[in-house]
Amino acid sequence: MAAVQPRGRLSPADTRPARGPEDDEGLIYMQCCGQEDVELRDSQRGASVYLPAGSSEGAWPSAAPLTCAGSSNSFRSPESVEMDEIMAAMVLTSLSCSPRVHSPPQKDLLPASSSSGDMECGGGELSDSGSSGYWSWDHGSASPAPSPSVTEMDGSLGQPPDEGLHMELDYEARRYKGSGKGAYRCLWPSCGKVLNSRVGMKRHIQLHHLGGGSEHSQREEDFYYAEISSEEEPAPPSPAPTLSIGPWASCSSPLGASTPGTLASASAFSTPLSQSAPSSVWQIHTEHLYQVLASRSRSVSVGEQWLQRNSAPTRSQTISASPSRNHCTFRKGRGEAKKCRKVYGVERRDQWCTACRWKKACQRFPD
DNA sequence: AATGCCGGGCT
DNA sequence: AGCCCGGCATT
Numbered sequence: 001m002a003a004v005q006p007r008g009r010l011s012p013a014d015t016r017p018a019r020g021p022e023d024d025e026g027l028i029y030m031q032c033c034g035q036e037d038v039e040l041r042d043s044q045r046g047a048s049v050y051l052p053a054g055s056s057e058g059a060w061p062s063a064a065p066l067t068c069a070g071s072s073n074s075f076r077s078p079e080s081v082e083m084d085e086i087m088a089a090m091v092l093t094s095l096s097c098s099p100r101v102h103s104p105p106q107k108d109l110l111p112a113s114s115s116s117g118d119m120e121c122g123g124g125e126l127s128d129s130g131s132s133g134y135w136s137w138d139h140g141s142a143s144p145a146p147s148p149s150v151t152e153m154d155g156s157l158g159q160p161p162d163e164g165l166h167m168e169l170d171y172e173a174r175r176y177k178g179s180g181k182g183a184y185r186c187l188w189p190s191c192g193k194v195l196n197s198r199v200g201m202k203r204h205i206q207l208h209h210l211g212g213g214s215e216h217s218q219r220e221e222d223f224y225y226a227e228i229s230s231e232e233e234p235a236p237p238s239p240a241p242t243l244s245i246g247p248w249a250s251c252s253s254p255l256g257a258s259t260p261g262t263l264a265s266a267s268a269f270s271t272p273l274s275q276s277a278p279s280s281v282w283q284i285h286t287e288h289l290y291q292v293l294a295s296r297s298r299s300v301s302v303g304e305q306w307l308q309r310n311s312a313p314t315r316s317q318t319i320s321a322s323p324s325r326n327h328c329t330f331r332k333g334r335g336e337a338k339k340c341r342k343v344y345g346v347e348r349r350d351q352w353c354t355a356c357r358w359k360k361a362c363q364r365f366p367d
Numbered sequence: 368a369a370t371g372c373c374g375g376g377c378t
Numbered sequence: 379a380g381c382c383c384g385g386c387a388t389t
Contacts, residue, residue: 341370358381361372 185226337365 184201186193339362340352353364
């Protein structure tokens with residue numbers, strides 16, 4: 001799958017091209033997305049932009065003023081330094097406004113391990129390291145090009161390009177703020193206990209709800225609590241910040257068949273909460289909600305909304321070319337997510353989600 | 368064969 | 379509503 005995930009890596013070779021002092025005025029190097037050799041070569045300052053050969057048209061905005069300021073200069077005149085500072089500020093500014101937090105997959109950028117799970121809004125890691133721009137690139141194989149002169153931004157997206165990022169940043173900020181504040185609420189039905197320590201909450205869930213502390217529940221309790229902040233919880237129905245609703249949106253059946261499965265699994269098994277919390281919250285909510293919706297017709301459950309919100313654009317976009325499915329009686333194919341049955345095994349059926357136990361569509365690891 | 372889950376039945 | 383399972387589709 002071409003869901004390339006370029007991490008904004010600046011390899012030393014890229015950042016420090018072995019050039020002479022004439023670089024000062026002549027060349028500005030643009031590092032982005034592991035692009036092999038994106039180079040701004042202007043005989044007059046700031047003139048033309050050389051995009052990498054073979055870059056698909058439209059994938060890159062035409063004039064991308066992204067430069068890694070100071071990346072190529074060793075010796076500079078004071079004016080040059082000042083200029084670079086200005087440019088650095090501009091770069092930072094534009095990066096922080098980069099609309100490309102979620103862009104269509106770039107063409108062959110890095111052969112690097114592409115985990116499309118990172119496309120999910122909460123899943124991308126937010127590096128707070130000093131390397132500005134790391135996060136934004138990481139977030140979505142993004143061309144970091146934030147040019148104000150870009151004429152054709154994400155026209156496909158119906159919203160102003162900045163908006164997505166702002167919402168996302170807002171979300172992240174809230175998340176991290178929440179974690180800083182450290183309030184955790186147990187989501188176990190009819191429990192709702194609130195603790196201010198994550199460890200304590202884990203222990204609570206283990207002891208009270210998971211019945212002891214075997215190793216497996218180590219991960220599982222993540223499903224059963226959520227970070228909360230003093231503010232009220234964000235209203236779930238807000239439109240997906242990063243992901244467009246795929247062609248399936250018109251259908252009430254969650255045909256997304258996208259990768260939140262991997263996502264869910266990843267969040268459940270790879271790493272701690274900070275990543276898994278939001279999706280887990282949704283999952284656990286849907287799971288419990290299932291009991292309410294169980295014997296109704298499956299119209300649009302919260303889980304399905306979750307699914308639609310989180311279905312990875314890469315997949316849904318590639319699939320979108322498939323023949324239109326107007327009627328929703330299409331039976332969902334098997335997702336690639338591990339379901340409770342696989343995860344826990346038949347012998348631990350009591351740990352399955354309710355839906356799985358009832359041989360219904362799994363709510364803990366939705367496709 | 369194993370898995371996922373729809374449809375439907377039972378309590 | 380909660381629970382279970384036959385049976386089918388998919389892998």
